[in-house]
Amino acid sequence: MTIVDASADTTYLRPATATDDELATLFQPVFDRVAAGNVAREKERILPYEQVDWLKEAGFGRVRIPVEFGGFGASLEQTFALLAALAEADPNVSHIWRNHLAFVEDRLNAVPSETNDRWIRRFLDGEFVGGGWTEANNGTFADLKTTVRADGDRWLVSGAKFYATGSLYADWLDVLGKGDGDTVLTALVRRTDPGVRLVDDWTGFGQRATASGTAEYTDVPAEHGDVFPAGERFAYQGHFYQTAMLSVLVGIARAAQRDGIAALRARGRNYPQALDPVPAADAQLLQVVGQVSVHVFAAEAALSRSSRTLDHVAAAHAAGDADARKDRVLRAEVATAQAQLAIIEAALQVTTTVFDALGASGVSERLLLDRHWRNARTLASHNPRVYKARILGDWLVNATDPVPDLAAFGRGGQGD
CATH class of the missing domain: 2.40.110.10 (Butyryl-CoA Dehydrogenase, subunit A, domain 2)
Structure with a gap:
């Protein structure tokens, strides 16, 4: 059975049709189930096989496939927002989906054929893609x-x-x-x-x-x-891999804010220097939480704006407009790098600063709040941000093409 008429279409891409509410109704209940055992899994390093299976059964692997082919018709902006929501529940589980969703995107960008129809059917059947490109033993x-x-x-x-x-x-x-x-x-x-x-x-x-x-x-x-x-892999592959990682960082920042607020509300006493004996009424501690919320807001905004540029690249590719695609890839390069710098800074600030609103009880192994910093710091160490501001500055001041540097072959990989 042919899914797409190859004589009429050049890709499987279609304009998004899903609404945010529809996607939340489908997947948030599953994310909530995933969240339930997150702390225990982190403590014991329990691999989340069951949780990944829940998401497969819910059809998360076909979220980007257009409705006419059996998927849910989400945009890239919506897909990365869902990954952030899943990361708030469990950043390990969210990260696990990065390779699968990237390969689905690659096949959606491909020319319709019997071979690619077969891959679409595999995705619809819940088959899952993992793996990595980075060579072991310090290979390049x-x-x-x-x-x-x-x-x-x-x-x-x-x-x-x-x-x-x-x-x-x-x-x-x-x-x-x-x-x-x-x-x-x-x-x-x-x-x-x-x-x-x-x-x-x-x-x-x-x-x-x-x-x-x-x-x-x-x-x-x-x-x-x-x-x-x-x-021949899709033109925004590197951006996709990077943005998926940024989505996880946004989710971690949200989770740290959530858990920090819960811990502050649970505090029973305050320091002698405090402005109020009740920690949750102490104006200075409330200010810490307020500032944390600003960092989370900035991270969410950066993710939304940068991921929207990828939808623009996909639209140009689907339309067969090579000139527009080239221009939009450049814009996506800049936006993805800017988002990386903004989101990493925000996530690291949130996962550190939140402890300023807590007492010594905030470092309890029972709460395991340190998991947020450890997970954020680990993700921030992939595709190092240290070079990105320089490249962006050279583009802004000297119009030096940022694409060769920011899109160095291998940025789509897993590691350094």
């Missing part, structure tokens, strides 16, 4: 050791990757490797195939339940319809 994208080589009517994938986020929860793994000559390919392989070895050896102090460890491949088969030239 400029010197790929992973190979995707032809073997008769199929391909064989061999190599090792790190930052393989979501791999343990996946049906498919998205692998970047070198083909013939200088060709770079991405191959989708089944997680359960012989030759796949997944190791949960992520040692970071945050995001500890994302399965962001090592994935090893030894002559793992991939069918021809599951191997694609890396250069």
Whole structure:
């Protein structure tokens, strides 16, 4: 069965049709269920298999697929807002979805074909994509050791990757490797195939339940319809990966604000220097919470504005307008980098400053408020922000094209 008439359409992309209220009604109850055991999972490093399955069953993996093809028709702005809401419930679970949603976006951007119809059906059936592109053992994208080589009517994938986020929860793994000559390919392989070895050896102090460890491949088969030239991946792929991570940071900032307010309300006594013996009535502590809310507001606004630029790129691509797409990619580069700087600063401020409204009880292991800072700091360390302000300044002052620097190949990967 053909999903799209290839003679009439150049992509599977369509204008968004979902409303915010519709999406909230569908998914917020699931997010609330995910939130219920977050602290216990963080304490014990319990992997959220069940929680990921709840989201699969609810159809979260097809949120971006247009309604006419069986999805929910969300915009990119709405999708990233949902990821932030999920991250407020559990940032590990939200991060796990990053690779899957990115590959769905890639197939929606692709030319309709029997092969791509098959991928759309897989998404509708709840099949889930994980994996990572970053080479293990300090390998780089400029010197790929992973190979995707032809073997008769199929391909064989061999190599090792790190930052393989979501791999343990996946049906498919998205692998970047070198083909013939200088060709770079991405191959989708089944997680359960012989030759796949997944190791949960992520040692970071945050995001500890994302399965962001090592994935090893030894002559793992991939069918021809599951191997694609890396250069043909969607134009805003790097922005998508980065924005998904920023969505998680926004969710963490919200969760820290929520938990900080709850902890302040629960405080039973105050310091002698305080303005009121009741902590929740102390004007200075209320000021701390008010300032925290400003940082959260700024992070939410930055996410909304930057993700909207990605909808504009997608619209230009769907319309086949190459000039508009090029211009909008540049605007998206700038907006994504600006959002990264704004959201990271806000999240780190929130997850630190919130403790100023609390007493010594705020560092209780029972509350586990430190998880918010650890998770935010870990996410902020991916794709380092230290270079971004310089590149933005050079663009603003000297009109130096920011795209080659900000979109360096590999920014769409998982790690450094």
